[in-house]
Amino acid sequence: xxxxxxxxxxxxxxxxxxxxxxxxxxxxxxxxxxxxxxxxxxxxxxxxxxxxxxxxxxxxxxxxxxxxxxxxxxxxxxxxxxxxxxxxxxxxxxxxxxxxxxxxxxxxxxxxxxxxxxxxxxxxxxxxxxxxxxxxxxxxxxxxxxxxxxxxxxxxxxxxxxxxxxxxxxxxxxxxxxxxxxxxxxxxxxxxxxxxxxxxxxxxxxxxxxxxxxxxxxxxxxxxxxxxxxxxxxxxxxxxxxxxxxxxxxxxxxxxxxxxxxxxxxxxxxxxxxxxxxxxxxxxxxxxxxxxxxxxxxxxxxxxxxxxxxxxxxxxxxxxxxxxxxxxxxxxxxxxxxxxxxxxxxxxxxxxxxxxxxxxxxxxxxxxxxxxxxxxxxxxxxxxxxxxxxxxxxxxxxxxxxxxxxxxxxxxxxxxxxxxxxxxxxxxxxxxxxxxxxxxxxxxxxxxxxxxxxxxxxxxxxxxxxxxxxxxxxxxxxxxxxxxxxxxxxxxxxxxxxxxxxxxxxxxxxxxxxxxxxxxxxxxxxxxxxxxxxxxxxxxxxxxxxxxxxxxxxxxxxxxxxxxxxxxxxxxxxxxxxxxxxxxxxxxxxxxx
RNA sequence: GCGGGUGUAGCUCAGUGGUAGAGCGCAACCUUGCCAAGGUUGAUGUCGCGCGUUCAAAUCGCGUCACCCGCUCCA
Numbered sequence: 001x002x003x004x005x006x007x008x009x010x011x012x013x014x015x016x017x018x019x020x021x022x023x024x025x026x027x028x029x030x031x032x033x034x035x036x037x038x039x040x041x042x043x044x045x046x047x048x049x050x051x052x053x054x055x056x057x058x059x060x061x062x063x064x065x066x067x068x069x070x071x072x073x074x075x076x077x078x079x080x081x082x083x084x085x086x087x088x089x090x091x092x093x094x095x096x097x098x099x100x101x102x103x104x105x106x107x108x109x110x111x112x113x114x115x116x117x118x119x120x121x122x123x124x125x126x127x128x129x130x131x132x133x134x135x136x137x138x139x140x141x142x143x144x145x146x147x148x149x150x151x152x153x154x155x156x157x158x159x160x161x162x163x164x165x166x167x168x169x170x171x172x173x174x175x176x177x178x179x180x181x182x183x184x185x186x187x188x189x190x191x192x193x194x195x196x197x198x199x200x201x202x203x204x205x206x207x208x209x210x211x212x213x214x215x216x217x218x219x220x221x222x223x224x225x226x227x228x229x230x231x232x233x234x235x236x237x238x239x240x241x242x243x244x245x246x247x248x249x250x251x252x253x254x255x256x257x258x259x260x261x262x263x264x265x266x267x268x269x270x271x272x273x274x275x276x277x278x279x280x281x282x283x284x285x286x287x288x289x290x291x292x293x294x295x296x297x298x299x300x301x302x303x304x305x306x307x308x309x310x311x312x313x314x315x316x317x318x319x320x321x322x323x324x325x326x327x328x329x330x331x332x333x334x335x336x337x338x339x340x341x342x343x344x345x346x347x348x349x350x351x352x353x354x355x356x357x358x359x360x361x362x363x364x365x366x367x368x369x370x371x372x373x374x375x376x377x378x379x380x381x382x383x384x385x386x387x388x389x390x391x392x393x394x395x396x397x398x399x400x401x402x403x404x405x406x407x408x409x410x411x412x413x414x415x416x417x418x419x420x421x422x423x424x425x426x427x428x429x430x431x432x433x434x435x436x437x438x439x440x441x442x443x444x445x446x447x448x449x450x451x452x453x454x455x456x457x458x459x460x461x462x463x464x465x466x467x468x469x470x471x472x473x474x475x476x477x478x479x480x481x482x483x484x485x486x487x488x489x490x491x492x493x494x495x496x497x498x499x500x501x502x503x504x505x506x507x508x509x510x511x512x513x514x515x516x517x518x519x520x521x522x523x524x525x526x527x528x529x530x531x532x533x534x535x536x537x538x539x540x541x542x543x544x545x546x547x548x549x550x551x552x553x554x555x556x557x558x559x560x561x562x563x564x565x566x567x568x569x570x571x572x573x574x575x576x577x578x579x580x581x582x583x584x585x586x587x588x589x590x591x592x593x
Numbered sequence: 594g595c596g597g598g599u600g601u602a603g604c605u606c607a608g609u610g611g612u613a614g615a616g617c618g619c620a621a622c623c624u625u626g627c628c629a630a631g632g633u634u635g636a637u638g639u640c641g642c643g644c645g646u647u648c649a650a651a652u653c654g655c656g657u658c659a660c661c662c663g664c665u666c667c668a
Contacts, residue, residue: 009661016660021604021618027659033641034659096594097664195594202666223668258594258665265668272668353667364667453668471629479629500626529620533628540628549627567627574628 012359015466016263018482022542024048024462024492025264037260037268039455044542047492047523049271049458052328053250055489056273056452059324060248066304067246067275068239072227074252075208078218083382084226084375086203086219099136099154099192109194111182114138116193117147120173122155134171135193137186147191154190204254204268220254225449227251228276229375236389243389243445244304244313246277250454262360264455271454277317278445280391281373282309283409283438288397310349313448314370318352321366321450325354328457329487333357333464334365346423347374356460365460366452373444380444388442395441410435461490465543485572486543488592494522495546495588496539502528511550514566514581521585522592536569545571546588553578 019025023042029035041049061067081087095106119134134155138147152169180186185194204220207213221227228247235247250273260266285292285307292309299312301319308316318336325334337353344351351369355362380387398406410432417425426434437443465484472478488494497515499507508528515526525544527535536547547569556563568579568587579587 005662013661017604030641030659032658036659253668255667257667261661263660266666270668274668360662367668451668456668481629498627503624504626531625531628531630533630535629536627537629547628552626569628576627 008359011466012263012463014468014482015359015463018466018484018541019045019263019462024542037257037266039264039267041458044492045458048461048486048490049454051490051492052454052457052461053271053273055328056324056454057248057250059320059327060246060273060275066241066244067248067277068235068241070228070231070235070247070249071251072224072231072249074221074254075206075218076221076227076230079382080226080230080379081203081219081222083378084229085378086222086226095194097187097190097192097194099134099151099187099190109184109186110188111184112137112139112186112188112191113181113183114140114142114179114191115176116178116180118175118177119151119171120175122152122169122171124169135177137180137183137191137193139191150191154192202255202257204256221251222255223253223274223451224249224251224272225274225276225375225451228274229379232276232278232376232379232387233385243391244277244279246275248273248275250274262358262363264459265358265360265363267455270456272451273454273457274449274451275317276375277313277448277450279308279310279313279448280394281438281443281446283413283435284391284394284443285309286409287401287438288393310370310372310446310448314350314352314368317448317450318354318368321354321368321452325365327487328461328490329485330356330365330460330464333460335362337364341421344422347372356456356464358460358463363456365456366450368448368450371447371449373446375447376444387444388437389445391441391443393441394438394443398439398441401439406435406439461486481537481540483540483571484543486545488545491543491545491592492523493525493539493542493544494592495548496525496527496535496544497548498526498532498535498550499528500532500549500551506555507550507552510554514548514550514584517581518585518588521589540571543571545591547571548584554581 016025020027022044024045026040026042027034028038028040057069061069078087095109114137116135116137122134134151136147136151138144148171149167151171152167155169186192187194203222205217206220207216208218209216228249232247235241251271252269253272254269257266257268260268264270280288282292286309289307291307293305293307293312295311295315299315301312301316304313304316322331322334325331333356335355335357337355339348339351339353349370349372351367353364354366354368356365376387379385401409413431413435414428417431434443462484465486467483467485469481469483470478471481484491486492495518497511497518499511501507511526511528515524518524525539527538529535532549539547547567549567549569551567552558553562554564554566562578564581565578566581566584567576568584569576
């Protein structure tokens, strides 16, 4: 994939254009001028998405014994969003730098001192001009010329190419207006004056109930995960499962993104596929198994083991999810980013981002986080409903421990708490209380959370599959050939069925027969118009992996041994093979599932 | 939200004050013995939307909406 930005933007535009032209993705409400940050999936997009959704659902729950499905509602009691922290972190008061429009949290502005300078505007020899007043702070000790240079650079950066070179920008009517001490009204990096504090709530607010008063305010869920936590106990109590086990869910989530962008990559309404996989705390594993298995490079992750702690479970899910991506054709374009201690939220032990190369850059497809017991504990304390589970095996094992062994476990944990670099360490009393519950077999499970975005997965699959080549025919005429190399498992149409010629009734009749035979089992497209080459090309463009042509051999014209055989064409190689009609279904089913 | 750019047929785009166009695609018919063949015919646009200037606006001005790029954020 080229890395030149212009080529990449052009590539993205071609993909958007193909998506519209062939019915993958449309702009929402297009006839009314669109609607910001939301997209509709057309006939082929709906099939593609459905295939991805099904692939995920099958690998995550139906093919496993230890994961259960859930389908929770989008609207929930708003208390959930307070407990989860979304109301706080998603509704910050933000202030904007008047110079660069960079936003900072209103409560995160460090006090600064210096001289306040004001300009009436700026202009450059290119004819560009900016008429709004510019107010900025010279930091204490900053030389006036270096200040002016800095302001010109910031303006140039913000204005783009039209302003020309930064050094040629002229700042108009410099005026010293004030000297400030410990002011929080200037951007800590740029020095630009900050605007009014405004709430930037990323959650979509709505009213539940017809009266629409403030008391009825709730939110469209900004993620699907919280419903899993909120229903954790119900699923656990109704399903006869034991930890470790998981609950997965696919569903819509909503965020009032400030800047939706990159086509469907960041939209305001999107579909998530999330798993919360609940595991025993490491201390419980240690009590039961005598030790917690340590992860090392090359560890066998194929089969979960009883002595796995959070680290191996986390690695296991990264491995599982990687295999999934290989299975839908995204294997070669994946990258991984292991969050550093600074990136991580205070409650998280580890988080790896699975990234994928898109034309607009390498961006996140899925995050896999080890979140400890943060979420369930938060809901336990906010709802005052216990989220603990009882573990018979743990109780039995703990009963066999001596008091010294128990104390050693407690001391080990106390040492770990003391060594914490983030968040508040637990008090000794809290640690002892927690162990007391643990020795009785009760704990709040810890969680590993693989969280994927379906829409960006669909976009990744399309972008990866997109290929454009130039072809010159015998007459020297250039043509652009577009092929979507979609994995057969996700392709919206699995096979195209074509009579070689449409004016030969026997070919058409046979083709309709083959079409009917396959249609019950997979999405098949029948096409008899135009030349056979064009029909192949139309299907190549939407990623159909197979084409079946009914020709004169099928009707027995070239000898009885070829009767009831068809041409099976493979999209990527262009190769054709002769296949008996009765062998088609098993052969195709094997390839597309 | 701010700055820059863009908006004309399904797609890509031309048209810069005076009768809305091209290529490709699409539909029908004819033709066609395997990779976008050919022929004939046809459909599709109150030029993103609104207001204004003008005898006259796709074209000029203002506003607005959407998309793209940057700042920001993240599934």
